[in-house]
Amino acid sequence: MASHIVGYPRMGPKRELKFALESFWDGKSTADDLQKVATDLRHSIWKQMADAGIKYIPSNTFSYYDQVLDTTAMLGAVPERYNFTGGEIGFDIYFSMARGNASVPAMEMTKWFDTNYHFIVPELGPNTKFSYSSHKPVSEYKEAKALGIETVPVLIGPVTYLLLSKPAKGVEKSFSPLSLLGSILPIYKEVIAELKAAGASWIQFDEPTLVMDLESHQLEAFTKAYTELESSLSGLNVLAETYFADVPPEAYKTITALKSISGFGFDLVRGTKTLDLVKSAGFPAGKYLFAGVVDGRNIWANDLASSISTLETLEAIVGKDKLVVSTSCSLMHTAVDLVNETKLDSEIKSWLAFAAQKVVEVNALAKALAGQKDEAFFSANAAAQASRKSSPRVTNEEVQKAAAALKGSDHRRATNVSARLDAQQKKLNLPILPTTTIGSFPQTMDLRRVRREYKANKISEEEYVKAIKEEISKVVKLQEELDIDVLVHGEPERNDMVEYFGEQLSGFAFTVNGWVQSYGSRCVKPPIIYGDVSRPKAMTVFWSKMAQSMTARPMKGMLTGPVTILNWSFVRNDQPRFETCYQIALAIKKEVEDLEAAGIQVIQIDEAALREGLPLRKSEQAFYLDWAVHSFRITNCGVQDTTQIHTHMCYSNFNDIIHSIINMDADVITIENSRSDEKLLSVFREGVKYGAGIGPGVYDIHSPRIPSTEEIADRINKMLAVLETNILWVNPDCGLKTRKYAEVKPALTNMVAAAKLLRTQLASTK
Incomplete structure (x- = not known):
C-alpha cells in the first residue's frame, strides 16, 4: 500500500x-x-x-x-x-x-x-x-x-x-x-x-x-x-x-x-x-x-x-x-510541527x-x-479521539443555548442606513471625502520586544502599559499632524488581528510556532478553536478609551468580526461552522456595546475574510452568506443610530457577493481596490446602487512603493465617476502593520493632500 x-x-x-x-x-x-x-x-x-x-x-x-x-x-x-x-x-x-x-x-x-x-x-x-x-x-x-x-x-x-x-x-x-x-x-x-x-x-x-x-x-x-x-x-x-x-x-x-x-x-x-x-x-x-x-x-x-x-x-x-x-x-x-509546541496544554496537544x-x-x-x-x-x-469527545472543557451549555436561540430570528438595526448616516454626520461633523486608515500602524522591533518581554514576565504590567501608551500617543499625534479625519490607535498591543481576540476569549488555544504562510514572507499563527466560545471580560475598551482621551477627533474602536475570527482560526470540526460563528458573534456584540458605553462613536468590525469562506460550489453559497452576514449583524444590532459601524474587507473578488455586502448593513465599508486594478468599481459602473459609506482603497499597502498625490487624486476621481460624493471615504487598501514609517508617512501625506485637493475642486464646481 x-x-x-x-x-x-x-x-x-x-x-x-x-x-x-x-x-x-x-x-x-x-x-x-x-x-x-x-x-x-x-x-x-x-x-x-x-x-x-x-x-x-x-x-x-x-x-x-x-x-x-x-x-x-x-x-x-x-x-x-x-x-x-x-x-x-x-x-x-x-x-x-x-x-x-x-x-x-x-x-x-x-x-x-x-x-x-x-x-x-x-x-x-x-x-x-x-x-x-x-x-x-x-x-x-x-x-x-x-x-x-x-x-x-x-x-x-x-x-x-x-x-x-x-x-x-x-x-x-x-x-x-x-x-x-x-x-x-x-x-x-x-x-x-x-x-x-x-x-x-x-x-x-x-x-x-x-x-x-x-x-x-x-x-x-x-x-x-x-x-x-x-x-x-x-x-x-x-x-x-x-x-x-x-x-x-x-x-x-x-x-x-x-x-x-x-x-x-x-x-x-x-x-x-x-x-x-x-x-x-x-x-x-x-x-x-x-x-x-x-x-x-x-x-x-x-x-x-x-x-x-x-x-x-x-x-x-x-x-x-x-x-x-x-x-x-x-x-x-x-x-x-507539533514537536515545537512545548507550552501547549497536554490534553489539547493530544488532539492535534x-x-x-x-x-x-x-x-x-x-x-x-x-x-x-x-x-x-x-x-x-x-x-485521544475519545478524550476530545468527552472533555468537559469543550462544552458550555449556556453558550450553546444562546447561540441556538439566534437561528430563527433576524438581527438588524432599527433605522435604515441613510437616516443613520445623517444622525452620525450631525455628531461627527466630517468633511466630504473624509480620510481614515484601516487600523494598524507599523509594528516596530521595539514594539514586538515590549510585547515579548511582557508575555515572558520580564517587565511589569505598569511598564508595559506605559510603553504601549507612548506608542498610541505617537500614532495619534502623527495622524493629527497629517490631518486625518477619523483616527485609529494603531493597535500596538496586538500581535495579530485574530490571535489578539482569541487570547481573550474562552474556547481558544494557542501555539508558539504554529505559523502558516499567508503570502510571500507573511505568516499568521491561527488560534485553535477547540470548545464553545464566550467573552469573560472586555478586550479592547481600555486601549480605545485611552486613545480617545488623547484627541478631540473621532477615534475608531477596532474589532475583528466573527466570520474573520472563524475563517482565520483552526476551527473545531465536531459541530457546524455556523454554530461556532454565532458564538463568536455574541462575544463581539458584548464588546461593541461596551465600546459604545465607553464613548467610542466609531467602531470598525473587520470582516476581511468574509469572501474567503465562500464555498467553491454555487449550490452551497447562499447558506454560507446567510449565516455569515447574520453573524456580522448580530454584533452591532443593538447600538444607537449615532454610533457609526465600519467594516473592512481585503484581497478578494467581491463583485459576486456585493448584495450580501450591502445586506451586512454597515454604515461604512472600506475595501481593497488598488492592487486589483479597481475591479471593485466595475460593479458600481454596472448599476449596483450603494447608499452606505464606502472607501475603496486608494493605494496598495503590500508594496513599498509610495504613490504620488496626483496618482491618488486620479484614483479618487475614478471613484467619484461611479459613487456619490457624500458616501466616499479616502483610505489605504489595508492596515499599515507590515510597512515602515519611512513609507507610511509620505504615503499618508499624499493621500490627505489628494483628498484636500479634490475637496477644493468639488467646492469650486458648486
Whole structure:
C-alpha cells in the first residue's frame, strides 16, 4: 500500500524562509545566503518524508513567494511593465512581480480558492509572449535525486493556471485567458521532456479548478490539454490532483476518461460526495486513486478508525495495488510541527496533528491497509479521539443555548442606513471625502520586544502599559499632524488581528510556532478553536478609551468580526461552522456595546475574510452568506443610530457577493481596490446602487512603493465617476502593520493632500 503527500509547508518550522527573504529584501544578505536557506529547507523536508516511509514525495512545492507566480515564471508570462528581455527569470524580476518596486506596481494578489493563502494573479493577453524561463521544476527534481530521493514533480496544471488568470491591463475585460491554452502547452511539453530525461517516473498536475462549477467549454479544455500532452507524457505516470471540495459529476466523468492520466487525487475530507461518486459512477480500471483522507486544512488528529473504513471501501472498488493514501490537499495550509509546541496544554496537544504528524498518519494508514498496523499508534489515536469527545472543557451549555436561540430570528438595526448616516454626520461633523486608515500602524522591533518581554514576565504590567501608551500617543499625534479625519490607535498591543481576540476569549488555544504562510514572507499563527466560545471580560475598551482621551477627533474602536475570527482560526470540526460563528458573534456584540458605553462613536468590525469562506460550489453559497452576514449583524444590532459601524474587507473578488455586502448593513465599508486594478468599481459602473459609506482603497499597502498625490487624486476621481460624493471615504487598501514609517508617512501625506485637493475642486464646481 502506497502513501503520498500533495504538498508541504515551505516556510520552515521556525519560519527560516521568512527571515531569509526579509533579510535579502532589506539588503542585509545575498542571493546566495537566501538560496542556502531554501536548499537546506527543501532537503530536510524530502528527508523527513523519506524517513517516514512516504512513497510519493512531492518536489517543486517549495516557492520563494508563490507557486502560481512560479508557474508564471516558468512560462515567461511576465507583464510588459517589468521589462523582461528573455532568458532565465532571476530574483529581480520575480520579486518585482510579487512586491512591486520603486517604479512599477506589483501584480494583483488574491485568495487561493477558499483559503487564507494569497497567490499572484497572472496577467495575460492575446499578445503575451511565452517562453520557457524558469527551470525550477526540473532543477528541484534533480536536487532531490542527488540526495537519493525519488520525488513526484508538481506543476500547476495548464487549465487551472489559465482559469486563475486575468486579462492584462489594457486588454479587453472580455478576453478569455483560456484561449491561450495552445500557446502554453508547448512549454509544458518542454518541461515534461526535461523531467523525463532526468528520470522522473511520475508527474503531478494540480488541477483544483476541477472542483468548481465549470462550463462545458472549460471542461473541454481539460480534454484538449491532456489529449495534446498525451504523446509527451507517454512512458510517465501522471497524477491529476484536485482538492478543497467535491469533484462534480461532469468534471469527474471528463477527467477520468483521459487516457494520459494514470491517477486521480481527490479531497475526501471536504469532498465527501466524491466518495459516493466513485461508488456509483465507478472508477476506471487500471488507474490509481489517491485518497485524500488526512485533512490538509486543519490541525486535528485524524480519526484513523474512520479513515481505515473509508479506505477499505475504496480498496474494494479500485483494488489494493491501485489505492494510495494521501492528504486532502497540500499541508501548506496547516502548521508545520507539533514537536515545537512545548507550552501547549497536554490534553489539547493530544488532539492535534500538524504537517509533520500528518505525514506519519498517512504512512500509518497505508501500512495498516497493507497488514502492518501499528497497534500502539492506533490505540493512542483512539484514546485521544475519545478524550476530545468527552472533555468537559469543550462544552458550555449556556453558550450553546444562546447561540441556538439566534437561528430563527433576524438581527438588524432599527433605522435604515441613510437616516443613520445623517444622525452620525450631525455628531461627527466630517468633511466630504473624509480620510481614515484601516487600523494598524507599523509594528516596530521595539514594539514586538515590549510585547515579548511582557508575555515572558520580564517587565511589569505598569511598564508595559506605559510603553504601549507612548506608542498610541505617537500614532495619534502623527495622524493629527497629517490631518486625518477619523483616527485609529494603531493597535500596538496586538500581535495579530485574530490571535489578539482569541487570547481573550474562552474556547481558544494557542501555539508558539504554529505559523502558516499567508503570502510571500507573511505568516499568521491561527488560534485553535477547540470548545464553545464566550467573552469573560472586555478586550479592547481600555486601549480605545485611552486613545480617545488623547484627541478631540473621532477615534475608531477596532474589532475583528466573527466570520474573520472563524475563517482565520483552526476551527473545531465536531459541530457546524455556523454554530461556532454565532458564538463568536455574541462575544463581539458584548464588546461593541461596551465600546459604545465607553464613548467610542466609531467602531470598525473587520470582516476581511468574509469572501474567503465562500464555498467553491454555487449550490452551497447562499447558506454560507446567510449565516455569515447574520453573524456580522448580530454584533452591532443593538447600538444607537449615532454610533457609526465600519467594516473592512481585503484581497478578494467581491463583485459576486456585493448584495450580501450591502445586506451586512454597515454604515461604512472600506475595501481593497488598488492592487486589483479597481475591479471593485466595475460593479458600481454596472448599476449596483450603494447608499452606505464606502472607501475603496486608494493605494496598495503590500508594496513599498509610495504613490504620488496626483496618482491618488486620479484614483479618487475614478471613484467619484461611479459613487456619490457624500458616501466616499479616502483610505489605504489595508492596515499599515507590515510597512515602515519611512513609507507610511509620505504615503499618508499624499493621500490627505489628494483628498484636500479634490475637496477644493468639488467646492469650486458648486
